[in-house]
Amino acid sequence: MRVAVLGAGYAGLTLARTLERTLPADADLVVVDESTDHLVQHELHRAVRRPGLADEITVSLTDALDCEVRQATVTDVDADAGVATLETPTGGEETLEYDVGAVCLGARTAFYGLDGVREHATPLKRLADAREIRRDFLELADGDRVVVGGAGLSGVQVAGELAALADEEGMDVEVCLLEQAAEVAPAFPAAFQRAVHDALLDAGVSVRTGTGVSGAEAEAVTFDTGEALDYDQFVWTGGIRGSPALDDERPVVRADLRLGASTFAVGDAARVVDSDGAAVPASASAAIREASVAADNVAALVEHRRNGGGGFEPRLARYRFNVPGWLVSVGDDAVAKVGPTVLTGRPALALKTTVGAGYLGSVGAIREATDLVREELGIGGDAVPAVPDDIVDVSAAE
Known part of the structure; x- marks a missing residue:
């Protein structure tokens, strides 16, 4: 069998x-x-600003599993x-x-057949993408513009990281986040959307909602309205297929x-x-x-x-979606919605880091979990924070 x-x-x-x-x-x-490694996707954006974090967000499959693993x-x-x-x-x-x-x-990343987007934009699905985004960003000059297409959670997070990286490097670079819908994080509750929008502005990200991309050329993104926006770097997080x-x-x-x-x-x-x-x-x-x-x-x-497979098949379990919490990081800030409460700043960042470390611990990556906590929160110790049972980060998926 x-x-x-x-x-x-x-x-x-x-x-x-x-x-x-x-x-x-x-x-x-x-x-x-x-791949031979498991990637903690919801922390991938961090590797744009902190390349050394790559070791903390990858787990060897042969270390995590005792069964046969085929690459x-x-x-x-x-x-x-x-x-x-x-x-x-x-x-x-x-x-x-x-x-x-x-x-x-x-x-996989969806480009929706938009003319030129696949050719000119960098997605964020692999560590190689994070390295490419970082390399291209650090080659920009003052006054240049980065356009991030898609303000779901992945787009919010990479825009936040780029804005924070610009601050750290003393670069005068505009980070512009585009979203076709009327609000950022369009699939999420209104209170969460407002807090995320405010966090983006506080981080120095310019936000354009209600802006549908129709295509891209080597130096400009075109919109459904016929308008064009010049860019010097283009990152795409616009959806999945x-x-x-x-x-x-x-x-x-x-x-x-x-x-x-x-x-x-x-x-x-x-x-x-x-x-x-x-x-x-x-x-x-x-x-x-x-x-x-x-x-x-x-x-x-x-x-x-x-047992022979005869007769009726067994009654199968059924899945019911129920996640009362949402988490997203925006540079050095974070936004969390726990039930009706929206948290920002250090409490939200600590919660997001705890969830990430707890997930790593759950797949046996204890060293990676503790290293992630030290890196993100600047604390020591060997303990892995416990994960609240009712909160799970969803920022991996866009």
Whole structure:
């Protein structure tokens, strides 16, 4: 009996670590990812300003897992047959057959076919992107402008980091954040939006909402109105699309996360409709919580098939989205919404750092967790802060 977890982001790593504890001893668990490391995506923006933080936000998969880990790119998935096509690091192709599996391939940056945007903008999905954004920024001259397209949480965070980096380097560079919707952080509550907007202005970021990008040239972004805005650096965080293994789509799955007869879909790889019929936002918090439901359902399906697979399939658990807290950093500031309360400044930053460190601790990365706390909050000690059960950072996903 083989169980395959395809992808080792938030959803995949959390699912695999749970399955290691819950699967029967005769089940073989294999995890496939294109990288040998897990990236803590919601802290990636920090590496733009603090390159040394890269070590604290990456976790070796072989350190975090005791099962088989294969480095390969998943290029196709047959969710009913239980077959994944893999491209190896040397460029070869192989097939992975599994009895029960989960697609946890995350999402890619969406450029929406906007003319010139893919060619001229840098996304922020990998450490290499963070290094490129930093390098290009430090080559700017006084009076230059950086345009960040998309004011979801990823865009807010990278704009905040660039503004803080300009202050640290004594650079007179404008950081301009664009958003098509009427407010920044458009998918979030109004009180949170207002606090984020104010934090951006306090950080020195210029904000333009109600501004839809129609395309880009080498030195200018064009808008739906026909207006153009010159730039010297262009960063794009405007949305997400599905994995190429799923034809760039994020298929809709219901609350049991079932994608096919042999496969579940977890995290940003799919559009999840929860048990209340509500669309679940793409976020780290949802991915981690969905992984718990997926682990129960994978285990149930494995047990059913080990027993011959006859009769009715087992009743599957259903996911319900419920995250009462939201967190985002803006340079050296942060904004948190906990229930009806909005926090800013040091308390919000401490909460965000605690959540990040707690997640690292949950995947066995204790050293990285303590180093993150020291780096972010400037404190010592070996203890990993506890994570409030009802607060999970969602800033990884855009």
